[in-house]
Every structure is written in structure tokens, then in C-alpha cells.
Amino acid sequence: MSCRILVLISGSGTNLQAIIDACKSPDYPGQVVGVLSNKADAYGLERAANANIATTTLSHRDFATREAYDDALMAAIDKYQPDVVVLAGFMRILTPAFVQHYQGRLVNIHPSLLPKYQGLNTHQRAIDAGDDEHGVSVHFVTEELDGGPVILQAKVPVFENDTADELAARVHEQEHRIYPLVVKWLCQGRLKMVDEKAILDDTPLPMSGYASEE
Numbered sequence: 001m002s003c004r005i006l007v008l009i010s011g012s013g014t015n016l017q018a019i020i021d022a023c024k025s026p027d028y029p030g031q032v033v034g035v036l037s038n039k040a041d042a043y044g045l046e047r048a049a050n051a052n053i054a055t056t057t058l059s060h061r062d063f064a065t066r067e068a069y070d071d072a073l074m075a076a077i078d079k080y081q082p083d084v085v086v087l088a089g090f091m092r093i094l095t096p097a098f099v100q101h102y103q104g105r106l107v108n109i110h111p112s113l114l115p116k117y118q119g120l121n122t123h124q125r126a127i128d129a130g131d132d133e134h135g136v137s138v139h140f141v142t143e144e145l146d147g148g149p150v151i152l153q154a155k156v157p158v159f160e161n162d163t164a165d166e167l168a169a170r171v172h173e174q175e176h177r178i179y180p181l182v183v184k185w186l187c188q189g190r191l192k193m194v195d196e197k198a199i200l201d202d203t204p205l206p207m208s209g210y211a212s213e214e
Contacts, residue, residue: 003030003187006082008090009037013044014172015088015109015179020051022180030187034080036073038092054080060092070098077102084186087141088179096143104193105186106141109179111171113137113153113208118146123164123171134158134167136175137209138182140193149198150209151191152178 005023007016016035023031035048036056048055056076063069074097077085087108099106112122114137126134135155142148154174158167185191191200198205 003083004033004081005030005084005086005183005187006034006036006077006080007032007044007048007086007088008077009035009042009044009088010039010091011042011044011089013042013047013088015175016044017047018176019086019088019180019183020047020053022184028180028187029184030084033082034077036076038090044088066093067095067097070095074098074101084183086179086183093145094141099141099143102141104140107151107182107186108139108141108146108148109175110137110139110146111168111175113155114139114146114150115207121164123167126158127162127164127167131158134171136171136178138178139209140198142196149193149196149205150207151182151185151198151200151205152209154178 005019007019009016020032022028032053034054034056035044036058037045038058038060040057040059045055058073058076060069063072083105085102085106113135117125123134133155135153137150137153139150140148154177156170156174185200198209200210
């Protein structure tokens with residue numbers, strides 16, 4: 001039976017597209033059953049519609065508190081009965097209750113080599129710091145913002161005179177390569193979170209995730 005994947009977005013949905021494309025492979029163990037956005041104009045909703053995937057829009061502006069929104073969000077997600085919940089550019093800080101509800105099956109992608117540069121504007125921060133490498137991390141979501149155990153990272157070089165946009169483009173290319181792979185591991189049951197550690201094939205992963213030097 002195919003693993004049910006639910007993707008949360010706020011914007012253009014390029015990582016969503018990478019996962020949709022991966023699911024077209026006959027040996028991919030999951031299918032995207034729903035896409036949920038907090039923004040009605042998110043282009044990712046069109047990507048989902050083009051792939052005949054059900055969508056839900058739930059605006060945070062319609063709720064008085066973060067807790068009330070997340071309660072409604074959980075109810076909307078659970079209608080899809082997902083096995084895996086994927087944050088793909090979902091620009092919301094999630095409540096502890098939400099994170100606990102999906103613990104161990106909730107993953108996020110962050111454009112930095114965590115634990116460096118949690119939060120926003122990561123590409124410019126890497127340039128300003130004079131880093132010679134930058135990258136992207138896929139991690140389990142815990143109550144600490146961008147602080148859950150790293151599953152997989154990909155590194156890119158930072159060139160002299162790089163702009164944030166140029167560096168972001170290089171990082172995006174790697175995002176689209178590693179996110180479908182991590183989702184595949186989750187769907188196969190090979191990847192788990194135990195005691196806030198990422199475990200792949202019964203082996204605890206190091207702080208920087210699997211094959212961090214590749």
C-alpha cells in the first residue's frame with residue numbers, strides 16, 4: 001500500500017513539484033494525496049491542481065490565535081489521513097501541540113547547513129559571514145525552530161561576489177534532489193525519529209545527517 005504524503009506550502013512550491021515528479025516513478029513508495037496552503041494565491045496550489053491532487057486553503061488571518069489556527073490545521077490535515085507530513089516552504093511557526101501531533105512523521109527543509117543560520121535570510125547571512133560553503137538541510141520537526149535532528153544535508157560552494165539570489169539558485173537545485181529522497185526513506189519505513197535522534201536503517205545519524213561529506 002502506497003504511503004500517503006501531505007505537503008504544506010506557502011509559496012511557489014518548487015519542492016512540492018520535485019516530490020510530485022518523484023512520485024511518478026513506478027518504484028516510488030508514496031503519493032501526494034493533498035496539498036495545504038495558508039495562502040490562497042500560492043502558486044504551489046496550481047502545481048497540485050495540474051497533477052490532479054486535492055488542495056485545501058486555510059488562512060491564518062481567519063483565526064485569533066496561533067493555537068486556534070493550528071487546531072484547525074490539524075483537523076484539515078487529518079482528513080487526508082497522511083502517513084508523512086512535509087513542510088515545503090510553509091512559512092508558519094508551529095505550536096508545540098501541532099509538532100507533537102505529527103512527531104516522527106513531520107519533516108522540514110531549511111536553506112542552510114544546520115545548526116548554522118536558523119531562521120530567515122540564510123543565503124545573505126552565509127555571504128556576510130564569509131563562508132566558503134553553504135547548503136540545505138532536511139530535518140525532523142521538533143518544538144525548537146529549525147532545531148530538530150538533521151536527516152540529510154547537501155553542500156554548495158559560495159563563490160566570490162555571489163549574490164544571495166545566485167547562491168539561493170544553487171541551493172534550490174540541491175533541495176530538489178534531497179527532499180524527495182528523505183520522503184522516500186520515510187515512506188519505506190527506513191527513517192524514524194527516536195529520542196529526538198534521526199535513525200536510518202536502525203543506525204543513529206550524526207549531527208549533520210546522513211553522508212554529510214558527499
